[in-house]
Structure formats: C-alpha cells, structure tokens
Amino acid sequence: MTAPAQAPAGQNRALRGRRTPVLVLVGIAVVAFGVSAALCYGAGIGGWVLTIVIGLILYLVGVFVAVGRVEGRRAARNRVWGTLIQLAFVLALLPLVSVIWTLISKGTERFDLNFFTTSMNNIGARDPEGGAVHAIIGTLEQVGIAALITIPLGVLAAIYIVEYGRGRFTFTIRFFVDVMTGIPSIIAGLFVLSFWVLIVSPWYNNGQPAFSGFAAALALSVLMLPTIVRSTEEMLRLVPAPLREGSYALGVPKWKTILKVVVPTALPGIVTGIMLAIARAAGETAPVLLVAGGSAALNINPFNNNQTSLSLFVFQQASDASRFSPARAWTAALTLVALVLILTIAAKLVAGRNRIRR
Amino acid sequence: MVNPDSPPDGGQVGGGWLPRRKGFGAERAFSTVTLLAGAMVLVIIVAITVFLIAKAIPALRANDANFITETEWFPNQSPPTFGIAALAWGTLVSSVIALVVAVPIALGIALYLSHYAYERIATAFGFLIDLLAAVPSVVFGLWGFTVFIEPVRTFSVWLNKYFGWLPFFGGDGPFGRSFMLGGLVLAIMVLPIITALSREVFMQTPTANEEAALSLGATRWEMIRTAVLPYGRPGVVAAVMLGLGRALGETIALALTLGFINEVTLNIIENGGNSIAANIANGFGEADDIGRGALIASGLVLFAITLVVNMAARAVIYRRRDFKESAA
Numbered sequence: 142m143t144a145p146a147q148a149p150a151g152q153n154r155a156l157r158g159r160r161t162p163v164l165v166l167v168g169i170a171v172v173a174f175g176v177s178a179a180l181c182y183g184a185g186i187g188g189w190v191l192t193i194v195i196g197l198i199l200y201l202v203g204v205f206v207a208v209g210r211v212e213g214r215r216a217a218r219n220r221v222w223g224t225l226i227q228l229a230f231v232l233a234l235l236p237l238v239s240v241i242w243t244l245i246s247k248g249t250e251r252f253d254l255n256f257f258t259t260s261m262n263n264i265g266a267r268d269p270e271g272g273a274v275h276a277i278i279g280t281l282e283q284v285g286i287a288a289l290i291t292i293p294l295g296v297l298a299a300i301y302i303v304e305y306g307r308g309r310f311t312f313t314i315r316f317f318v319d320v321m322t323g324i325p326s327i328i329a330g331l332f333v334l335s336f337w338v339l340i341v342s343p344w345y346n347n348g349q350p351a352f353s354g355f356a357a358a359l360a361l362s363v364l365m366l367p368t369i370v371r372s373t374e375e376m377l378r379l380v381p382a383p384l385r386e387g388s389y390a391l392g393v394p395k396w397k398t399i400l401k402v403v404v405p406t407a408l409p410g411i412v413t414g415i416m417l418a419i420a421r422a423a424g425e426t427a428p429v430l431l432v433a434g435g436s437a438a439l440n441i442n443p444f445n446n447n448q449t450s451l452s453l454f455v456f457q458q459a460s461d462a463s464r465f466s467p468a469r470a471w472t473a474a475l476t477l478v479a480l481v482l483i484l485t486i487a488a489k490l491v492a493g494r495n496r497i498r499r
Numbered sequence: 500m501v502n503p504d505s506p507p508d509g510g511q512v513g514g515g516w517l518p519r520r521k522g523f524g525a526e527r528a529f530s531t532v533t534l535l536a537g538a539m540v541l542v543i544i545v546a547i548t549v550f551l552i553a554k555a556i557p558a559l560r561a562n563d564a565n566f567i568t569e570t571e572w573f574p575n576q577s578p579p580t581f582g583i584a585a586l587a588w589g590t591l592v593s594s595v596i597a598l599v600v601a602v603p604i605a606l607g608i609a610l611y612l613s614h615y616a617y618e619r620i621a622t623a624f625g626f627l628i629d630l631l632a633a634v635p636s637v638v639f640g641l642w643g644f645t646v647f648i649e650p651v652r653t654f655s656v657w658l659n660k661y662f663g664w665l666p667f668f669g670g671d672g673p674f675g676r677s678f679m680l681g682g683l684v685l686a687i688m689v690l691p692i693i694t695a696l697s698r699e700v701f702m703q704t705p706t707a708n709e710e711a712a713l714s715l716g717a718t719r720w721e722m723i724r725t726a727v728l729p730y731g732r733p734g735v736v737a738a739v740m741l742g743l744g745r746a747l748g749e750t751i752a753l754a755l756t757l758g759f760i761n762e763v764t765l766n767i768i769e770n771g772g773n774s775i776a777a778n779i780a781n782g783f784g785e786a787d788d789i790g791r792g793a794l795i796a797s798g799l800v801l802f803a804i805t806l807v808v809n810m811a812a813r814a815v816i817y818r819r820r821d822f823k824e825s826a827a
Contacts, residue, residue, distance in 0.1 A: 187657060190650075219718035226615060229607025230624070233694075236687045237631050240642050297536035305530050306537065314537050316813060317544055323741060323809035324547075324802070325748020327776045331798040332547045334791070335554035363543060370540065396529035424635025427750040427780055452637045456751055459641050467645065474638045485633045489626075 161211045169207060173199035197228070248475025251468045261454075262438035266463040273473045275439040276454035279354055280480075282443045283433070283450055284423050286358035287365055292415055294362075295369030296404070302370070303377040304399055315374075321367035329363040330428030338432050346445075352434035354443030357450065360428035365418040372414025376407040409491050416488035420481045426452040451477045551799040558792025566796065572761050572778065574793035575786065581793045583775065583800055585761040589678070590774040590801070593753060594746040596682025596767065597689055602739055604686075605693035612694075613701040614723060625698070632691035640755030643684040644676065648756075651680045655768035670769040676758040678767040681774075684752050689742035696741065700734030701727055733819045740812035744805050750776035775801045 177196035181187045201221050209217035256272040264271035298318075302311055333356050342351040380403050388398040404411070429435075429450045435457055436447035449457070451473055458470035559566055561579050569582020608628065612621045655674035662668045704727045712722040728735075753774050759781055760771035773781075779794045786794055 219720040222720040301533035301537035323744040327750040335550040426637045
C-alpha cells in the first residue's frame with residue numbers, strides 16, 4: 142500500500158487504486174467494432190452478425206489488455222468475466238423477444254370472431270376461414286377433467302407425506318414424486334395409449350380401441366400429479382407447528398385439524414401450485430396427439446371419439462400444406478400462450494396473497 | 500366450547516372427553532385414504548413400466564432386425580424391420596448440442612441474477628426467464644421452423660463455406676431443418692430449467708463465505724470462483740442433468756424442427772435427423788398394430804434413459820440437502 146499519510150485528499154483515490162477511464166473503454170469498443178466491420182465487409186466473410194461477434198471478441202481482448210495495464214491482471218479478468226456474464230443475459234433475452242414479437246405480429250392476423258366461433262369442419266385447403274373453437278373446448282375439457290382427477294389425489298398424497306408418512310416408504314414416495322416431474326410427456330401419452338386406449342377402451346367400444354378426450358385427461362393427470370404433490374407438500378411444511386398444536390390442545394382430532402386448520406392456512410400456496418400445473422398441462426401436445434387423436438370437427442363428449450386441443454391444433458396446422466394454415470397455427474399459439482400466461486400470472490398473484498412465507 | 504363431534508363413549512379421563520383411540524373411525528379412514536393417494540405415485544411408475552413392456556414385446560418378437568443396432572425404422576412392412584440406433588443417436592446429438600449451448604449461458608444468467616443485478620431488476624428478469632419456461636413446447640417448435648430457421652440456415656451456409664472441411668459442417672445442402680436447428684431450439688427450452696435451479700443454489704451461498712473472500716481482497720469474479728461456484732457445484736450438476744432429462748424427452752419441438760431422416764451422421768447442418776420422441780409423434784399417425792408396438796418399444800428405451808438421468812439428478816440434490824441440513 143503506497144497511500145501517503147499526509148494527503149487526506151489523495152488518500153481515498155490511492156486506496157481505491159487506479160481506475161480505467163470510461164473514455165478508454167469507449168475508444169476500445171469503437172476501434173474493435175470498426176476493425177471487425179472492415180474485416181467482415183472488406184474481406185466479404187460475413188454480415189452484421191459476424192461483425193458483432195468478432196467486434197465483441199476484439200473488445201474483450203482490448204479491455205483485458207488495457208485494464209490489465211492500468212489496474213492489474215486480476216481486475217482485468219474480473220472485468221472480462223463480468224462483461225461475459227451480462228452478455229449471456231442479453232443473449233437469452235433475444236429468443237424470448239423474438240418469440241413474443243412473432244406471436245403478436247403473426248398471431249393477430251386471424252384473431253377474429255370467425256376463428257373463435259368455427260371449427261375446421263368442412264374447411265378445405267383453399268378456404269381461408271376455419272377456427273379453433275373445437276380445440277379450445279377440447280383443451281378446457283381435457284384440462285378440467287385432469288384437474289378434477291389430480292387435485293384431490295395430489296393434495297391427499299401431499300398430506301400423507303407431510304402429516305402421516307414416516308420412514309423409508311415416505312422417502313421413496315417423495316423421491317419418485319421428484320423423479321416423476323422429469324418424465325417426458327410423450328411417455329405419459331404412450332402409457333395411457335397402452336393402458337387405457339389399447340387395453341381398457343375396447344371393453345366398452347365393441348372391441349375397437351377408442352381415442353377420447355378422457356384418455357388425454359388421464360395422460361395430463363400423470364404429468365400434473367407430481368407438480369401438485371410437490372408444491373402442496375412444500376406449502377404444508379410451511380404451516381407453523383403451534384397452529385397444529387393449538388388445535389390438538391383443544392381436543393380436535395388430527396384429520397379434522399388437517400382439513401380445518403392446516404390446509405386452509407396453506408390454501409393460497411396450494412392454489413398457486415395447482416394453477417401452475419394446469420398451465421403446464423394445457424400446453425402439452427404429445428399426449429393429446431397419441432390418445433385423443435385430433436379431430437377437425439367439434440366433439441363435446443370427452444368420453445367418446447377423437448378430440449383435439451389447442452396445442453395439437455397448432456401442431457397439425459403447422460404441418461398442414463395449406464397456405465392459410467400458418468396464420469391459423471399462429472393465432473392458436475397466441476391464444477394458447479395467452480391462456481397459459483394468464484394462469485401463470487394469476488398464480489403468482491394468488492401466491493402474493495399468501496400469509497405464510499418461507 | 501363443546502365439540503359436538505367428539506363422542507361421549509370414549510371414556511372420561513381428567514374431566515374432559517378424549518377421542519376414541521382404536522376402531523375404524525374417521526381418523527383411520529382419512530389416514531388410509533391419504534396413504535392410498537401417496538402410494539398412487541409408485542403405482543403409476545410401476546404401471547408405466549409394466550404396460551410399456553407388455554405392449555412392446557409382441558412388436559419386438561415380430562422384428563426381423565436387431566432392435567439395438569438397426570438404423571432403419573420400417574415396422575409397417577412385412578417382415579417388420581426397425582431399430583433404435585439412428586433414433587438414439589439423434590436424441591443424443593440434439594441433446595448434446597442443446598446442453599453445450601445452454602449450460603454456459605444459463606450459468607451466466609444465474610450468476611448475473613444472483614450476484615450482479617440489482618435486486619429489483621433480478622426479480623423482474625427472473626420472472627421473464629420463468630415466462631420462457633411457461634411457453635408451451637409446440638410454440639417453440641412453430642417459431643423454430645418458421646422464424647428461427649432463417650438465421651440458422653444462413654449460419655449453416657456460412658459454416659459450410661468456411662468450415663466445411665470439418666465432418667460436422669460438411670455436405671452440400673439443403674441446410675436448415677437439421678440437428679443444429681433442433682438443438683438450438685432445445686437449448687432455448689432447457690435454458691430456464693438450468694437457470695432457475697442454479698440461481699437458487701448460487702443465492703444459497705453462505706454470506707460468510709462471500710464476505711470472507713471479499714475481505715481478503717478478492718475481486719467480484721474471484722469471489723464467485725472461490726466461494727460461489729465450489730459451493731454450488733453439486734446443484735449445478737443436478738440442474739444440468741434435469742436439463743438433459745428435459746432435452747432427451749422433448750417431443751413436439753423436435754418433431755417440427757428436425758428433418759425426419761433416420762441416419763447416424765456427424766453432420767449437424769444438413770437437413771435430416773430424428774429422435775426417439777420426435778419419431779413417435781411423427782410416425783404415430785401411419786402406424787399399424789406392430790408399428791404402435793415398435794413406437795412403444797422405443798418409448799420404453801426413452802423412459803428408461805430419462806428415469807436413470809432424473810434419478811441420478813435427484814440423488815445429487817438429496818445428498819446435498821442432507822449435507823446442508825446437518826451443517827445448519
């Protein structure tokens with residue numbers, strides 16, 4: 142340390158060490174991008190993207206050398222890594238911005254009344270009309286049935302894990318709940334295909350395997366269950382023990398304590414988890430493709446015959462050869478994303494009302 | 500206060516009514532119901548395995564080729580010949596591309612959000628990254644093969660022109676619907692998963708460790724390298740494995756972006772490529788009985804792989820959690 146003792150004005154600066162002037166950094170940036178542009182366009186090896194990439198590399202090298210001379214090697218390394226980390230963040234925002242921009246610009250093209258009131262029944266390759274009302278109804282029915290199956294099952298399972306379970310068996314259940322969150326959606330679809338569609342459904346359908354919206358709901362349940370169990374479990378654990386003990390002290394049996402004290406206290410958090418699970422399930426395509434089969438016409442009955450869903454509608458319109466189908470696909474995608482986002486944001490708002498926190 | 504629900508036949512002890520201890524009461528019924536619900540998870544995992552095996556066996560018996568080494572997928576012809584080699588290869592290649600691209604970027608974002616950004620900005624942008632995770636995969640697929648394909652095609656042509664002597668970037672086109680496109684779309688999809696978990700473990704770094712590093716004169720990067728990264732390593736490993744699990748099983752985005760050609764190739768920019776999951780989604784429509792069985796057999800392989808990857812990831816997380824609880 143070379144701080145002069147009698148110079149209080151200069152002491153501060155000396156202790157903080159020398160800093161590279163911002164002007165130098167700007168200068169390095171200008172030179173780096175200038176050289177890069179000259180290289181790319183002059184030699185004809187690339188366009189503006191390559192210019193930015195080479196420019197950034199040159200800039201980082203220049204900064205490393207300049208800061209290294211002024212502030213030392215360690216400070217230079219610190220500066221370069223800091224810049225790289227912030228660049229990673231900007232880079233990740235690019236696809237998000239592009240997806241949102243495309244969704245809005247292409248998705249609003251067919252965002253009209255016709256789209257939400259008609260199905261694809263009797264719509265040929267040359268017809269610009271056609272809508273997704275059958276897909277919207279399919280999504281609502283399948284996700285609704287899946288929620289009806291999964292919510293009680295998931296909440297009860299979480300209650301078992303937190304309130305009753307002890308020992309190795311409970312640990313095994315918790316472990317496999319976590320593992321189950323990673324099961325690919327197509328596997329859930331194949332499972333319901335081989336179990337429900339190919340083995341169970343021939344019993345009631347004259348020996349023929351029957352696709353149905355209900356089968357899709359079963360597959361979505363497999364995907365929703367671990368999410369709901371996991372989030373409910375976390376919320377139940379947050380309920381303070383004195384609440385339970387107070388209830389026991391009044392002579393209330395355990396099951397009643399759980400239903401009247403523990404679950405109501407954790408309810409906002411549980412609802413948040415359920416809504417996030419529903420949002421995730423609404424966007425799943427593969428299971429619906431495998432067990433509901435897709436359909437062009439409106440089918441209100443989820444227990445018989447093919448159904449489609451919004452996500453499957455997007456997939457099938459995307460693979461369609463008609464020149465009007467991309468617009469339909471994008472509008473359906475916009476509707477789907479809006480649905481999922483509304484659920485997600487509502488879930489976060491509900492979570493904000495939670496009285497117990499981590 | 501009188502509780503009307505507590506029965507008076509439980510025996511009078513100490514001046515108050517105590518609930519009955521034995522017998523098939525509401526308590527027993529409720530705890531049994533919750534036990535059954537909890538056991539349901541294990542039942543489903545076992546049922547998935549059993550039913551997939553049951554439906555795969557007839558198709559595997561009818562198969563004329565070696566299921567492991569055959570690269571073609573013709574289960575509908577007679578005799579049916581199909582094998583998983585090319586599909587497994589494609590699954591591997593697209594996942595590797597996704598992870599190679601996504602992991603450094605995800606770690607950068609996680610560090611930025613946990614140690615560089617102001618708290619308010621970090622909260623807002625953390626929410627944005629979560630939104631990225633909420634976008635359904637079919638939307639990424641649609642975006643990938645209508646919008647993202649253009650820059651990827653330009654990039655592929657450029658790579659082919661200057662680095663065509665490498666086996667990855669060779670060939671003479673057409674380019675676009677390739678492993679590169681599929682892998683990059685996958686990268687965008689696994690990014691939020693890896694970011695969310697690593698950010699969480701980075702934020703859990705004990706403040707004492709960070710302050711100790713800083714007080715010894717470490718720069719911010721040195722503090723991250725010596726205090727944050729070693730502490731977070733198991734969590735990062737687990738996050739990468741969870742991302743891998745997601746990438747291996749992703750279906751619809753790859754079904755829309757890969758070229759749907761079965762081949763074992765190193766070339767990642769030419770039209771082509773297929774994966775186990777994408778093959779199921781694309782091949783299901785024209786599959787007959789044996790065809791379905793064949794697809795289910797390939798799904799069984801995928802299930803086994805993702806199960807192993809996920810169990811390994813969770814085991815890492817659990818071990819770390821034990822360590823943390825004992826240290827606390």
